[in-house]
Amino acid sequence: MDDFLNATGLTGGSIVALLLAVFVIIAIFRGIRIVPQSEKYVVERFGRLHAVLGPGINFTVPFLDRVAHRISILERQLPTASQDAITSDNVLVKVDTSVFYRITEPEKTVYRIRDIDGAIATTVAGIVRSEIGQMELDHVQSNRSELIAKIREQVRAMVDDWGIEVTRAEILDVNLDEATRAAMLQQLNAERARRALVTEAEGKRRAVELQADGQLYAAEQEAKAKRISAEAEAYATQVISGAIQENGLEAIQYQVAIKQVDALTAIGNGPGKQLVVVPATALDSFADAFRMFRKE
The missing domain is CATH 3.30.479.30 (Band 7 domain)
Structure with a gap:
């Protein structure tokens, strides 16, 4: 040993210092713990839980602390x-x-x-x-x-x-299970059939209601038309009555003339009517009507 030390030029103190340096370097490396982002380290000291190291650089006591569990925190x-x-x-x-x-x-x-x-x-x-x-x-x-x-x-x-x-x-x-599934399928088909019948019945009932509403509406419109026609006739009658009361016989002759003119017009517009025979009384009525117009 002495010959080796003499050959290398190292003394006992130098070897101790070298060993100490090596120990310190090893201790530093063992004390530094770099934890990945997706993990956490459970550290024990003398067999008991000491700390939980999160992601990043962490420091522990060398030779006393040890990483007992590396736990992934991923889902x-x-x-x-x-x-x-x-x-x-x-x-x-x-x-x-x-x-x-x-x-x-x-x-x-x-x-x-x-x-x-x-x-x-x-x-x-x-x-x-x-x-x-x-x-x-x-x-x-x-x-x-x-x-x-x-x-x-x-x-x-x-x-x-x-x-x-x-x-x-x-x-x-x-x-x-198959038995329950078959029973549920039968129940489902029965429910669909019931709904179809209900829908059909509701459709028929709705159709009857709409038809009744239509008939009611038509009756109401017809009644309204008759009422309006009756009111118009009543108004016309009132006007004629007033004219008769005011003008007497001349107003009656005027109305008769108007009716005869309308009748002759209808005959003239009929199909195949080339010749129209006018009664003498009609001409007299026309004359009376013209005289009334002149008076007016």
Whole structure:
């Protein structure tokens, strides 16, 4: 050894200093911990939890602190699970569920639960059976979003002690056995037939109502027309009566002349009428009418 030291030119003090420098360098490297963005490190000191290191550069005590667990904080998806459940109306269904979660507090996850995936799957299965057992089959099918919300809230509350955040809990499908499915299909067909009959009956009733409304409207319009015609005739009669009272016989002769003119006009406009015979009395009536016009 002395010959080696003499050959290298190193003394005992130099070797100690060199070893000390090497130890310090190793200690520095062991004390610096660079944690990736997607992970957290659980550090133990003498076998007990000491700290949780977040992403970035962290410093620990060399040879005393050790990284016991490297936990990914990325969102995870459990494998699709199927479990049987019985509704309140005694129908057996098979429910397919899917759960997404992420670890938010690694110190709880690593020291309170061993198989986190299995624990979550068991919890979800129990909650699904409990919730579906309180609902009828029709309600399960038509209110799936409400059922999912209830399951999600209960799962979140139960896994909070494990340092886990459930981000999504979905019911992918609700399957029925063949016998129940056939019975539901028959019920569905019967319901469709009933709705078709109801729709047809309502259509016929509506058609009758519309026809009655149309007839009523026509009767009202006819009555209105007759009333207007009667009012017009009454007005004309009143006017004629006034003229008779005022002009006497001349007014009556004037009305007779007007009627005769109208009759002759109708005869002249008839088909095949080339020759019109005018009575002498008609000419007298025309003369009387002209005299009345001159008076006016």
